[in-house]
Amino acid sequence: MSNTHKPVPVTVAYGDGIGPEIMDATLRIIEAAGAALEKEVIEIGEKVYLSGNTAGIAPSAWDSLRRTKVFLKAPITTPQGGGFKSLNVTTRKMLGLYANVRPCVSYAPYVDTKHPVMDVVIVRENEEDLYAGIEHQQTPEVVQCLKLITRPGTEKIIRYAFEYAKAYGRKKVTCFSKDNIMKQTDGLFHKVFDEVALEYPDIINEHWIVDIGAAKLADTPEAFDVIVMPNLYGDILSDVAAQIAGSVGLAGSCNIGEEVSMFEAIHGSAPRRAGQNLANPSGLLLGAVMMLVHIGQADVAEKVHNAWLCALEDGIHTYDIFKEGVSSEKVGTREFADAVIARLGKMPQKLKPVSYVQAQGRGIQVKLKPAPAVTMETVGVDVFLHHEDRNADNLGNPLKGLDIANLELTMITNRGVKVWPNGMPETFCTDHWRCRYKHPEGKAISYNDILEISQKLHAAGYKIIKTENLCNIDGQAAYSAGQGA
């Protein structure tokens, strides 16, 4: 029985723009359905930013989040201009919200879509990849962003995807990566996926290269069930998936951490629609449904979600999804909430009802296995130089004369393409060069060797930008070769 739940502390932020209206509607619906919540309201967003707090969240709000560990968040407005940090990025990183989960479902024929049978859940890694935010300008011509993929970070998200599939009765988990090109970073993501998949023999697993996978997702989303992917691909493709399902206004999402989790709509604060009783509260409501499952009130979640489906199929639609001939009534935010409340306890007749009996919410536990022990030895070094002459031979030939006993120059690449020795005259070169040094007999080297070659290059007037160690892991080269090498 829903009304037997013990109240669960939840931190609530009403946000900006349409935020307060859709939060009111959402809380009214879920509480009418029997959600037992002990709400702590915090201030985030525009007002906090404009008071001089560049993160948009007051320090006291973190105390509430640490206490409740559950965050129901309405969208906020990030003020224009520089200096304001994205609150979502801050929250994800500070609280270690490693998994972004976004169900993308179509509701044909009640919401227009080219994909009437779509029901895909995107599980996006949330903390790593190019979003680590480690960027540097290295030369006047070249900037760099580090793509970091870690074994524990990858294992956590892949395990979460399989555990999610198990908890929600999903049949298949697909991995998207670009490991044909990024053999180390995306290669690790794919490798860990294959390892973890072996532990879930009842769930089908498959891997797609992200480009063709994305094309297939946009064309035939019914071919997918749960898809797990690194941060950047997930960022882009979760928006594509929500949009092709019919409307970004209908999708909720959650950001799961080991301690704290955050639940929200995927859309923004739609300031032009604010204060007019127009906005569709469905995205936040479905975020709140995910929250109810998470806090162990799955029966309430199921009741709310099915009543919402009833309202949708009865044609009670806000302006954003209203369509003559399909919709029966155009309603505002408050009236939509009333319509859902009036249907609590009913099951949809045409749309597929949801069932959360199996769902374990906070019970989704991700335990990392100890990483396999590896042997690691340094066998060379890539020395990156800033050098303005675009002719590779003018760099490589004199550089060769500076080799030391334990390190010889084996190749030079520019933008990853081998240009020395024997480069192609057509290859365009910038002012950013990678000079690869290895032991002449393929033996391990020491850091002193790296210091010695660096000092020699520096003394000869070359401008070193950085060095990267070349490592063998268990005897295998764990670094990229140059294209054309």
Ligand code: NAD
């Ligand atoms: P938006 O999602 O707010 O709006 C895009 C379009 O969708 C607009 O036409 C809007 O009217 C409509 N729309 C969005 N949600 C709707 C709803 N629930 N019902 C009916 N119509 C809806 O995106 P935007 O205009 O690019 O951004 C506005 C502000 O929101 C910006 O300040 C942005 O930084 C912020 N934003 C916040 C979040 C968040 O807090 N999670 C996410 C995205 C954008």
